[in-house]
Amino acid sequence: MSGEAHEKDTKSLEEFRLGGFTYSLQTNELKDENGNAVHLRSQSTEVLEYLVRRHGELVSKSDLIENVWSDTFVTDDSLVQCIADIRRALNDTEHRIVQTLTKKGYKLEAIPVSDDTLDSSGNSGPISFRITSKFGSSWFLVLIVLAFVTGVSIFTWWNTATDFEPIDSATLNFPLPEKPSIAVLAFDDLSQGADKGYLSDAISEEIIARLSHFPDFFVIARSSSFFYRDKALAVRDVATELGVRYILEGSQQKAGDRLRVAAQLIDATDGNTIWAATYDRDLVDVFDVQEEITRTIAATLERNITLAEYDRLLRQPTESLAAYELVNRGRSARKKFTPEGNQEAKLLSEKALELDPGYSEAYFSLAWVHINCFRWEWCGDQPHEGALDRAFMAARKAVQLDPDSSLAYWTLANATMQSGDLEQALIEYDRSIALNPNSAGVLADSTEVLVYLGQMDEAIARIQAAIRLNPHHPDWYLWTLAWAQYFAGEYEAGLASIQKMANMPNLARRTQAALYVRLDRMDEAWATIDELLENAPDYTIASQEHSLRGKFRDPGAADRFYDDLRKAGLPD
Incomplete structure (x- = not known):
């Protein structure tokens, strides 16, 4: 459809439905399902108006900036803030209404309000959606092949391969996937x-x-x-x-x-x-x-x-039932996410390998033990020096023993990320996802490397996909989401995410404090850092810099995070 034809069609329409909200081109007003006006900043309103007029079409960032800020020089940050503002107003936490097409732009899903879309009271009612695929039942295999051949991320193809169509299943907490x-x-x-x-x-x-x-x-x-x-x-x-x-x-x-x-x-x-x-x-x-x-x-x-x-x-993982039980006990110990649990997992994994030296998943477990030793210094009786090398050795052995193991590539991806080779780490994460598209843990964990690479929209898309696969997810998913939203400039959404955590780890307070600073809620930022220091009196800006050294492709992103922590009261 040409822009001219689309503009002509839109002029004859005045009201559009955006999820449970309506937007009027005549008054430039956004209203909720009860008819109450929803406040938006003026620039955000202009962005929304432009997207509504181009609903259903891909709109590039440069197109938006040129038309909304025609007489002013602005960076992408201004547009990102407006998009975040619109999504917050629409409660579009899953980016279903304002969709991001990575490295391309945005697409707004809007439905013209006409007589056949009004309920008995004359109001436009909320609508629910089911994700459907343009590629049929083998859609994900197609995406994997296309991603491999073209070098485009799997999640970029996901964004362009899915539509949202109405269903009348109001009782569902989530829309039923198209797949079984x-x-x-x-x-x-x-x-x-x-x-x-x-x-x-x-x-x-x-x-x-x-x-x-x-x-x-x-x-x-x-x-x-x-x-x-x-x-x-x-x-x-x-x-x-x-x-x-x-x-x-x-x-x-x-x-x-x-x-x-x-x-x-x-x-x-x-x-x-x-x-x-x-x-x-x-x-x-x-x-x-x-x-x-x-x-x-x-x-x-x-x-x-x-x-x-x-x-x-469906290969049998090991010939030894005892080794199988040891690895499962080690998994439970490792998930405690404590120094003691890490040491217990190390001993159990080593015992499993004594029983079956060819057991790939035992090496997977051992690789995580060494990664935790390197990153968190949970080393027990082993030296911290060489921990990353030991993690690589175990991860590569797991891949060698089972080249089709998503778990093996997961540990290899994380170890590679710890080494600072971000592009290769993302390749390994995508290999793991291709081998197991339903692994919520891999999706969530891969968010971190995308943030380091500056690919914020895709980072948020992945962690949200992980949350859909794992609705009763562990708290660290919310921490990861809030962290990605901070670097994406979605500060209010990030704070809302982190405040949903049931039990906040002490180090998560760094992200919470930085979000408070960005929202100019300084009293709460100072109180948050005070609480962090009560639990970790020796923690400093230098400690934070050590854990992030060399990881961000844009060093300025890390510097802004450090500056926010200084403003919140974290000592150098």
């Missing part, structure tokens, strides 16, 4: 003994991991699935909260060398069980049971996956 969507709940453990809980969790986690590798599925992350352990909620309610259609639940019971596993797959839209089975096996056959359950689910939900794809993704 599933949450695997923590299996009940009916066993007795000191190791109660480990095997049942391991069975559930392994099924999640195996299903996650299929790009044609949408799989909720483990921490969100396990959130419902011991909660008396109906399956339909769980599915509604998570925004999925299918739920897998089950139980396991170990008695001596025998194992019983029961599982059932439920379609939560009607509450019907579409498949159920019970497996009575020898304990050493636990991997076969996991594979059969995964294979059956995959075949039930998507019949176009070939047997070759099953065989590639």
